[in-house]
Structure formats: structure tokens, C-alpha cells
């Protein structure tokens with residue numbers, strides 16, 4: 001591997017020598033850097049450009065290594081055109097730029113893995129203990145709320161008396177909703193409160209890998225005794241057992257041994273047992289024989305509470321208002337919610353800026369775009385322009401602080417239509433109407449809604465503006 005990489009780099013340098021002369025990719029990059037630095041200023045250069053490491057220039061692509069995904073996203077969103085322009089000037093032709101997230105060893109990136117690798121979604125990001133448990137996935141860091149109440153209660157009950165009542169406990173639900181967190185919490189509690197000595201947490205993948213490795217070394221007895229003496233066995237993501245007959249067979253015997261001796265088994269999956277294809281009937285029966293609890297996506301209040309908890313744990317200063325703003329926009333799952341927060345915290349720290357709604361909007365841009373795209377093709381600007389055209393005022397009036405009826409009423413109408421046609425949230429509307437509070441938007445929308453019930457004229461005004469909105473789009 002080392003020679004291969006070495007050869008590759010020599011090859012690259014030869015290639016560069018042919019194309020751009022002595023000095024290789026480093027020199028090209030330094031030239032790009034000094035040109036771009038002149039345009040973007042010292043702060044951006046120090047923050048975003050200096051940490052970049054040029055790797056190679058191959059087949060019209062410049063490969064750059066960046067410290068993390070935040071860097072890559074920020075660069076893609078903010079500096080790509082300027083970087084590409086400088087690069088083309090210096091090399092004398094158009095060159096693509098590809099970012100790679102830094103891994104521990106540079107050798108890992110090349111030659112085969114040119115595509116950047118993201119962190120595996122289910123890989124526990126925190127330190128794990130010897131028994132496989134993730135240290136900070138405990139009950140005290142788990143927020144209970146709509147969506148996970150039942151699963152949480154079941155997990156608590158099992159943690160209080162492992163092997164007694166609900167065996168196995170089977171938790172199912174979509175990705176990033178807290179299954180792994182919850183079952184780790186049971187593991188910790190079983191050790192600390194119930195004095196269980198032998199608790200194992202592992203993913204179904206790891207279970208399979210252990211099995212293969214024991215089979216290969218002809219050590220199946222060790223494998224059997226290891227797992228069959230557990231007090232609590234936690235197997236995550238059993239949907240991955242699908243189609244793995246040997247693993248299923250071994251797990252079936254492990255399961256029976258543990259179950260008969262009243263040892264606790266805890267399982268998770270992204271599906272209900274009978275929806276997992278390629279799962280043996282006898283295992284499915286076992287999985288369904290205990291308690292099955294589902295986890296649903298959290299509601300808004302729970303999302304806000306989770307954000308506040310995570311912010312506290314990560315020491316990210318987050319106001320109630322920003323938490324509400326993020327929670328309103330990031331709705332899919334908790335992992336995304338946490339990802340948004342981490343990104344925001346990192347950006348605030350790197351750029352030494354306080355966390356404001358504007359910064360949050362910037363960080364969540366992609367997510368916000370995605371959400372808007374899903375709902376309607378209409379943008380807030382389009383609505384604002386149409387409203388202004390109808391009432392004969394300027395967009396600046398809408399976003400101003402003016403409270404005269406001449407402006408206040410059109411503003412209310414515009415806010416209402418932004419919600420209706422652009423699917424914008426109250427906090428978002430607030431931001432886009434001159435940084436107003438989300439309650440202003442909320443009030444405006446409900447005021448218009450109330451009037452609409454008895455005011456036919458208002459209804460026809462809105463219809464005409466809607467025509468302008470869609471007509472405007474067609475132009």
C-alpha cells in the first residue's frame with residue numbers, strides 16, 4: 001500500500017511537472033491561495049483556506065483535503081466560484097475541485113478511495129467501553145417526549161428488572177430516532193443499579209463479524225461461551241441479520257440459552273419483526289414473543305428540549321429562540337437535528353461569531369432549501385414582490401419597522417401568503433421580514449385567517465395576489 005501511494009504521488013508530480021512545471025501541486029495551491037486571499041480577506045483566508053491541504057492534481061481535478069465536513073460544505077457554498085476561477089487562471093484551463101475529509105492516515109485516501117467517505121451513520125461517535133456500551137448514551141441524557149414515551153417506559157422497566165418481565169425487548173423505529181441511545185442506557189443502568197456483571201452491546205454487524213472470526217480460527221466454543229454467559233445481551237439493528245443464515249442460526253441458540261436462564265435480551269430494528277425479509281421464521285417468533293415498542297419522530301417541543309440538552313452537553317450557547325428556529329426546520333430525525341447544532345456550534349466558534357438566527361439560517365441553508373423544495377416552488381421573495389406589486393409599495397416597506405396601516409396590512413397579507421404558498425415557518429418569515437420575532441408572523445397569519453372567515457373582499461384580494469405569484473413565476 002505504502003509503495004502504491006508513493007508511486008502515485010510521484011506519478012502525480014510527474015504529471016504536474018509536464019503540465020505546470022516544477023513545484024507540483026503545492027506550488028499551484030500556493031498561487032491560488034495568494035490570489036484568492038487578496039479577494040476574500042485575511043479572516044476568511046485564515047479560517048477557511050489555510051487549513052486546506054492540496055493532495056494532487058490528476059486528470060483535470062485538483063484534490064484538496066479539508067479538516068471536516070463543515071469545511072467542505074462551507075467552501076462549497078461560499079468559495080467555489082472564486083477558487084475555480086483562480087485555479088483556471090493559474091493552470092490555464094478549467095480544473096475541477098474535489099474535497100476529501102481528512103482521515104487519520106493520508107495513505108487511506110489513495111489510490112482507491114477517491115470519493116470522500118462520510119462517517120458511518122450508525123457508528124457511535126462517542127467513546128465506548130469494553131463491553132461495547134457508548135459512554136454518554138444514558139437515561140439522564142435522553143429526553144422523553146412525544147414519539148418515544150412508550151419505548152422509554154419499556155426501557156426503564158427492563159433496566160429495573162432485567163430478564164423478568166419483558167424478554168426480549170424489541171424496539172423499532174426509523175433511523176436517528178434514539179434506539180441505540182436508549183438500549184445503551186439500559187445497559188448502563190443494568191450494570192450500575194442492578195449489578196449485572198456481564199452486559200454486551202453490539203451491532204448485528206459486529207455479531208456477524210465476531211462469529212466469522214471465531215469460525216475462521218476454529219474457536220466456536222469461545223464464541224458460544226462468551227455470549228451465552230451474558231446477563232444482558234443487546235443486539236442493535238437486527239435487520240442486518242437478514243439473509244445471514246449462519247449468524248441467525250448461532251443467534252437463535254444464543255437467544256434460547258439466555259432466555260431459558262432468564263437473562264435479558266434487547267433488540268432493535270428499523271422494522272417490525274415480520275417486515276424483516278430474510279429472517280427465519282423461528283427467530284421472528286422469538287423476536288415477537290416479548291415486548292415490542294416503537295419510536296416515532298419527536299414532536300416540536302421534544303425537538304427543542306433535545307437541542308437544549310445537546311447544547312448544554314456540548315457547551316454550545318443556544319437561546320430558546322434559536323433552538324425553536326432549528327427545531328422548526330429540522331424535523332426528520334434527531335441525528336440531523338444534532339448535526340445541525342454541531343455545525344452551528346463549530347461555525348460560531350471558528351468564526352468567533354455569536355449564534356444568531358442569521359448564522360443558523362446560513363448553516364441550515366441546505367436543509368432549509370430541501371424543505372422548501374419539497375413543499376412549494378414559490379419563494380418568499382416571489383410572494384413579497386407580488387404583494388408589493390398589488391398594493392403599490394416597495395419590498396423595503398415590508399421589511400421595515402413602519403407600522404402605518406398603509407404598510408402594516410400588506411405586510412400581514414404577505415406573511416400569511418409566505419406561509420401558505422412558500423410553506424415558510426413563522427421564525428423564517430420573521431427573519432425574512434426584517435428580523436422580526438416569530439410571534440409577529442404568527443400574529444399576522446392568524447389575524448388574516450380570522451378576517452378571511454367573514455371578509456369576501458379579502459378573499460378575492462388574496463386570490464388576485466396568488467395569480468400574480470404564479471404568473472410571476474411563469475414570466
Ligand code: ADP
Nearest residue numbers: 141142143175176177178179180181306334335
Ligand atoms: P437510532 O439508533 O435510532 O438510529 P441513535 O440512538 O443513534 O438513533 O440517535 C441518534 C442521535 O440522536 C444520538 O446522538 C442520540 O443521542 C440522539 N437522540 C435521539 N433521541 C434522543 C433523545 N430523545 N434525547 C436525546 N438524544 C437523542
Ligand code: MG
Nearest residue numbers: 122179180236
Ligand atoms: Mg442505531
